[in-house]
Amino acid sequence: MSATGTTREGLPLALNRAPCEQLQPWVARIGVTSVELPEGGAIECGTFSEHPAMRIIYGAKWTARTAEGTREFDPGEDGLALYFGPCTKLMRLIVHGSFRVVSIYFTPGATLDLDLPPVEAIIDRILPFDCFTKDSTPHEAYAPQDDVRAWLSSCEERLLAEIEGAGLSKPHDLLGSFETLCLADPGASLDEFAERHGLTRRTLERTIKRDFGVTPRFAMRRARALDMAAALLNVASKDEEAAITLRYFDQSHVTREMHQLLDTTPGRLKKGDHPLLSITMEIRQSRRLEMLERLESGGPRPWRDPEAEPQRSGDPA
Numbered sequence: 001m002s003a004t005g006t007t008r009e010g011l012p013l014a015l016n017r018a019p020c021e022q023l024q025p026w027v028a029r030i031g032v033t034s035v036e037l038p039e040g041g042a043i044e045c046g047t048f049s050e051h052p053a054m055r056i057i058y059g060a061k062w063t064a065r066t067a068e069g070t071r072e073f074d075p076g077e078d079g080l081a082l083y084f085g086p087c088t089k090l091m092r093l094i095v096h097g098s099f100r101v102v103s104i105y106f107t108p109g110a111t112l113d114l115d116l117p118p119v120e121a122i123i124d125r126i127l128p129f130d131c132f133t134k135d136s137t138p139h140e141a142y143a144p145q146d147d148v149r150a151w152l153s154s155c156e157e158r159l160l161a162e163i164e165g166a167g168l169s170k171p172h173d174l175l176g177s178f179e180t181l182c183l184a185d186p187g188a189s190l191d192e193f194a195e196r197h198g199l200t201r202r203t204l205e206r207t208i209k210r211d212f213g214v215t216p217r218f219a220m221r222r223a224r225a226l227d228m229a230a231a232l233l234n235v236a237s238k239d240e241e242a243a244i245t246l247r248y249f250d251q252s253h254v255t256r257e258m259h260q261l262l263d264t265t266p267g268r269l270k271k272g273d274h275p276l277l278s279i280t281m282e283i284r285q286s287r288r289l290e291m292l293e294r295l296e297s298g299g300p301r302p303w304r305d306p307e308a309e310p311q312r313s314g315d316p317a
Contacts, residue, residue, distance in 0.1 A: 045276035060097030067124035081130035085122030109171030182223035
């Protein structure tokens with residue numbers, strides 16, 4: 001059972017949205033997830049993020065397969081702050097019971113002033129601390145609330161205070177432009193993009209590798225695969241499915257990419273239950289369509305069940 005929304009098929013989703021305007025240079029998306037599992041129940045799935053993210057988890061123990069091997073995190077009711085690096089492949093996760101999560105997705109380059117390891121050094125890793133306080137114990141403002149919309153607002157207010165206190169400089173416009181290219185047209189020419197921005201191809205390669213942690217070509221390949229995964233998981237716009245599929249040469253190309261990046265096949269993605277990955281892909285796809293002005297900011301998303309959305313303050317019970 002999810003208190004933060006579901007797909008039309010009943011899989012849990014996060015209540016997620018764009019942050020307030022003051023946060024948008026640094027924060028791509030914020031969300032909260034609240035899922036109740038039957039006693040003894042568990043979810044075995046995975047996650048996939050392109051940029052650093054901070055997740056604050058509460059409840060059951062988590063097991064993650066990271067670049068450093070299998071790691072376990074036992075947050076309990078007090079919670080645990082975790083800083084996730086970008087993924088180059090699906091990060092396998094097991095959640096061993098009911099859980100609550102705050103998800104904060106950073107924009108490219110947003111964390112460069114926070115005295116953290118370089119982005120390239122945290123690829124496929126999880127660091128056990130809040131990226132602002134460097135403490136594993138989360139601030140009380142992130143604690144779950146029964147009113148999940150109030151919970152999300154409380155998280156946003158705390159995040160705003162942290163970023164204002166950190167005095168972060170705004171990421172270079174090039175990083176946002178390259179991310180938009182990945183979201184809009186992940187098959188575009190890198191040489192033409194570099195030329196439009198007055199850069200050599202080598203400078204573009206060096207900058208993206210430093211701030212994204214991966215090469216520009218891999219970033220675009222990854223973006224294309226994540227759009228395909230969202231379509232297969234039914235958390236993408238139906239109007240785009242044909243165009244997303246046409247980015248691949250043939251079915252064998254799709255199968256190879258899904259296997260290499262998401263450790264599964266297109267058929268298994270489409271037919272199986274992948275709740276944790278669906279949550280990640282739905283958050284990404286919501287932001288993508290809003291950024292590309294193909295979905296109204298804060299508007300209804302066609303893949304979500306309108307009857308399962310959390311009540312707004314003042315709605316009748």
